[in-house]
Amino acid sequence: MSILAQQRLQEIADVKEELAQRDWFFGTSGNLSIKVSEEPTTFFVSASGKDKRKRTSEDFLLVDSNGKAAEETHLKPSAETLLHVKVYSHTNAGCSLHVHTIDNNVISELYGDEGKVTFKGQEIIKALGIWEEDAEVTVPIIPNYADIPTLAEVFAEYVTADQGAVLIRNHGITVWGENAFEAKKALEAYEFLFSYHVKILSLKKYNQSTLT
Amino acid sequence: MSILAQQRLQEIADVKEELAQRDWFFGTSGNLSIKVSEEPTTFFVSASGKDKRKRTSEDFLLVDSNGKAAEETHLKPSAETLLHVKVYSHTNAGCSLHVHTIDNNVISELYGDEGKVTFKGQEIIKALGIWEEDAEVTVPIIPNYADIPTLAEVFAEYVTADQGAVLIRNHGITVWGENAFEAKKALEAYEFLFSYHVKILSLKKYNQSTLT
Amino acid sequence: MSILAQQRLQEIADVKEELAQRDWFFGTSGNLSIKVSEEPTTFFVSASGKDKRKRTSEDFLLVDSNGKAAEETHLKPSAETLLHVKVYSHTNAGCSLHVHTIDNNVISELYGDEGKVTFKGQEIIKALGIWEEDAEVTVPIIPNYADIPTLAEVFAEYVTADQGAVLIRNHGITVWGENAFEAKKALEAYEFLFSYHVKILSLKKYNQSTLT
Amino acid sequence: MSILAQQRLQEIADVKEELAQRDWFFGTSGNLSIKVSEEPTTFFVSASGKDKRKRTSEDFLLVDSNGKAAEETHLKPSAETLLHVKVYSHTNAGCSLHVHTIDNNVISELYGDEGKVTFKGQEIIKALGIWEEDAEVTVPIIPNYADIPTLAEVFAEYVTADQGAVLIRNHGITVWGENAFEAKKALEAYEFLFSYHVKILSLKKYNQSTLT
Numbered sequence: 078m079s080i081l082a083q084q085r086l087q088e089i090a091d092v093k094e095e096l097a098q099r100d101w102f103f104g105t106s107g108n109l110s111i112k113v114s115e116e117p118t119t120f121f122v123s124a125s126g127k128d129k130r131k132r133t134s135e136d137f138l139l140v141d142s143n144g145k146a147a148e149e150t151h152l153k154p155s156a157e158t159l160l161h162v163k164v165y166s167h168t169n170a171g172c173s174l175h176v177h178t179i180d181n182n183v184i185s186e187l188y189g190d191e192g193k194v195t196f197k198g199q200e201i202i203k204a205l206g207i208w209e210e211d212a213e214v215t216v217p218i219i220p221n222y223a224d225i226p227t228l229a230e231v232f233a234e235y236v237t238a239d240q241g242a243v244l245i246r247n248h249g250i251t252v253w254g255e256n257a258f259e260a261k262k263a264l265e266a267y268e269f270l271f272s273y274h275v276k277i278l279s280l281k282k283y284n285q286s287t288l289t
Numbered sequence: 290m291s292i293l294a295q296q297r298l299q300e301i302a303d304v305k306e307e308l309a310q311r312d313w314f315f316g317t318s319g320n321l322s323i324k325v326s327e328e329p330t331t332f333f334v335s336a337s338g339k340d341k342r343k344r345t346s347e348d349f350l351l352v353d354s355n356g357k358a359a360e361e362t363h364l365k366p367s368a369e370t371l372l373h374v375k376v377y378s379h380t381n382a383g384c385s386l387h388v389h390t391i392d393n394n395v396i397s398e399l400y401g402d403e404g405k406v407t408f409k410g411q412e413i414i415k416a417l418g419i420w421e422e423d424a425e426v427t428v429p430i431i432p433n434y435a436d437i438p439t440l441a442e443v444f445a446e447y448v449t450a451d452q453g454a455v456l457i458r459n460h461g462i463t464v465w466g467e468n469a470f471e472a473k474k475a476l477e478a479y480e481f482l483f484s485y486h487v488k489i490l491s492l493k494k495y496n497q498s499t500l501t
Numbered sequence: 502m503s504i505l506a507q508q509r510l511q512e513i514a515d516v517k518e519e520l521a522q523r524d525w526f527f528g529t530s531g532n533l534s535i536k537v538s539e540e541p542t543t544f545f546v547s548a549s550g551k552d553k554r555k556r557t558s559e560d561f562l563l564v565d566s567n568g569k570a571a572e573e574t575h576l577k578p579s580a581e582t583l584l585h586v587k588v589y590s591h592t593n594a595g596c597s598l599h600v601h602t603i604d605n606n607v608i609s610e611l612y613g614d615e616g617k618v619t620f621k622g623q624e625i626i627k628a629l630g631i632w633e634e635d636a637e638v639t640v641p642i643i644p645n646y647a648d649i650p651t652l653a654e655v656f657a658e659y660v661t662a663d664q665g666a667v668l669i670r671n672h673g674i675t676v677w678g679e680n681a682f683e684a685k686k687a688l689e690a691y692e693f694l695f696s697y698h699v700k701i702l703s704l705k706k707y708n709q710s711t712l713t
Numbered sequence: 714m715s716i717l718a719q720q721r722l723q724e725i726a727d728v729k730e731e732l733a734q735r736d737w738f739f740g741t742s743g744n745l746s747i748k749v750s751e752e753p754t755t756f757f758v759s760a761s762g763k764d765k766r767k768r769t770s771e772d773f774l775l776v777d778s779n780g781k782a783a784e785e786t787h788l789k790p791s792a793e794t795l796l797h798v799k800v801y802s803h804t805n806a807g808c809s810l811h812v813h814t815i816d817n818n819v820i821s822e823l824y825g826d827e828g829k830v831t832f833k834g835q836e837i838i839k840a841l842g843i844w845e846e847d848a849e850v851t852v853p854i855i856p857n858y859a860d861i862p863t864l865a866e867v868f869a870e871y872v873t874a875d876q877g878a879v880l881i882r883n884h885g886i887t888v889w890g891e892n893a894f895e896a897k898k899a900l901e902a903y904e905f906l907f908s909y910h911v912k913i914l915s916l917k918k919y920n921q922s923t924l925t
Binding site: 524527528529530552554601603604606607610611645647669671672673699702703 | 731735834835836837840841844845846894897898899901902904905908909912913915916
């Protein structure tokens with residue numbers, strides 16, 4: 078494995094370890110990827126069905142631009158690898174993270190019928206690279222199609238910038254960014270917004286139209 | 290101790306350590322077991338009354354198909370060993386986990402009179418091996434009989450598949466599966482469903498009939 | 502220091518470390534003690550004003566039956582040492598733990614005017630050594646007198662058994678038991694009851710008379 | 714680097730590590746500083762844009778009384794260094810901590826229009842150095858001006874004592890104190906008060922005028 082590939086593998090394994098400590102991969106849910114090369118595109122993606130609290134040499138495998146194993150391996154790529162494929166084929170992002178948290182699932186359900194949720198007036202929005210005063214950020218929420226190619230197609234409609242996020246209804250968030258550092262930073266910012274919003278809702282009367 | 294027995298002991302001790310880090314064994318509650326052999330059945334089960342945050346050589350003991358010590362030992366099996374006996378005598382499961390969490394106790398109380406709770410529309414249900422679109426999962430809730438043989442008999446009525454779960458009202462959940470990995474995966478999925486549901490209930494008006 | 506004293510010091514330092522990991526000593530709050538000898542009574546108690554997330558050789562000091570330093574030291578015993586004195590002079594307990602948690606403060610406020618809170622129907626009550634079916638446990642709640650001798654006098658009225666607990670309104674819980682293991686086990690059981698109850702209250706309509 | 718400077722750097726790095734373990738620096742938010750010398754004033758402050766879960770030799774840089782790098786470095790001081798400058802120029806404080814938590818953001822929003830929030834009747838207020846019976850503590854809440862010099866000017870109006878705290882609306886809390894130990898102690902006490910208050914509000918009917 079090239080030095081660069083080793084370095085990328087180390088970076089994504091470190092992110093996995095930190096997110097696992099927060100219990101963001103309950104029930105082997107979630108998956109992560111990091112780009113290794115362009116032309117041709119290769120990236121490491123989570124192997125299917127692993128307990129992400131453990132760190133082993135079989136947590137990730139290298140796949141090609143179609144999400145197929147790029148090297149001889151007995152490992153299977155995550156069932157949702159196709160979403161990572163969309164990120165790398167539609168943008169210049171270098172890392173993509175998909176996690177289930179209680180609060181991101183709750184937000185995806187509360188605003189699922191509207192198809193999006195908007196946050197504004199929170200300083201942490203700057204962590205998403207949005208620096209205007211009174212900045213807003215909107216996260217699209219898509220239905221959780223059981224058919225992964227269908228899900229990936231609908232997901233891909235929102236994969237239009239080098240950094241972004243999509244909530245899948247009752248199926249967690251996918252966040253992508255320039256590299257592991259930027260993707261994790263954005264993920265933490267979104268999760269902060271979700272948790273803040275859920276807590277404010279539990280205190281004020283539940284009224285979607287007046288709360289942000 | 291055979292290599293196999295050592296390996297099983299290591300597996301269940303690892304699960305115990307992880308669940309203990311989440312504080313799922315408050316007040317020495319909870320117990321765990323892992324099958325070592327069939328014909329005759331033997332399994333390791335938690336020794337009674339230990340602080341599960343510590344890892345010692347006296348955390349588990351080997352018991353036979355009736356839950357009696359299979360070897361000379363001063364250790365006493367958990368008072369609830371009989372429930373683990375039911376799992377191994379009624380199914381091919383290889384591991385059984387019983388934990389108290391705030392949210393599993395809350396769910397068991399909210400839906401205790403109905404005798405069951407049903408979840409649907411959550412991606413994490415796939416972690417329970419249920420892959421249909423719009424899959425549902427129902428967890429039975431049984432009364433917390435103080436008499437353990439009675440409790441075990443009622444519990445056993447629901448121990449009909451190689452993977453499953455039963456909530457005991459205000460007394461936690463018991464989850465079993467093929468092995469330590471599968472049982473922990475299922476336990477995490479159930480706990481995710483419980484925590485999600487409790488949070489949604491706290492946001493919407495409390496109305497059992499319209500929420501899932 | 503005697504072997505026994507060293508062992509007790511190790512035990513209470515281990516408990517401190519675990520409770521500190523749970524952030525149960527915010528703002529240097531809380532204090533702990535463990536009995537070393539009887540006739541005359543000596544016990545280790547937290548030194549005043551230490552950050553309990555750190556483990557140092559100055560976390561505890563040995564005091565006599567009046568709570569005065571039993572050995573030459575520059576350390577000051579916790580300002581609330583007098584409550585520990587009451588535990589050791591009124592009972593045969595060997596360990597006493599005082600912590601502030603969000604949920605124990607919330608319970609102490611919600612039920613403060615009633616002077617007590619009662620829990621029943623929870624399996625975890627067995628961890629308090631109460632094994633009857635449908636067992637109840639009542640925790641007295643006393644006002645938070647700023648004058649420590651006054652507080653200690655009122656506290657002492659409830660220190661009548663070798664294991665027990667008292668909530669001080671908006672000032673945490675004190676739990677005592679036979680030894681470090683038993684005191685921590687009971688503390689965890691009480692905290693479980695408090696957290697469970699707070700969560701149930703947030704889901705059902707707030708109605709003190711109908712909820713337990 | 715002088716022994717003293719090394720010691721201060723170690724202290725602030727230890728505080729950072731502990732607060733990072735609590736996830737109080739989501740999305741690279743937050744910043745910390747510790748004074749090294751007076752006449753001229755120099756202090757270590759967080760380098761801009763670092764992941765505070767990691768401990769590296771580039772987490773802090775030494776700056777002068779205006780917040781400009783005091784030594785040749787490629788590191789950039791935190792964008793909010795000017796607030797730390799105000800702390801050291803207006804008081805004798807030795808340490809200043811700025812963190813975003815869900816609960817401090819929620820409190821800052823709920824009471825933002827009033828411009829302050831007051832707590833009373835909580836034992837933990839003593840950790841703020843306020844020892845009277847029925848002591849009160851009031852935390853000012855200022856608008857989150859996007860222009861940092863403006864924010865720093867408004868912030869500075871409340872920086873009048875050697876220990877204190879200011880909430881910035883939806884932008885976390887800044888707490889300062891004599892040294893790292895005192896600042897962290899005060900920060901934990903404020904966070905306890907916020908979390909307690911948020912939980913009480915979720916249980917009682919939301920009514921700002923009757924709750925404290």
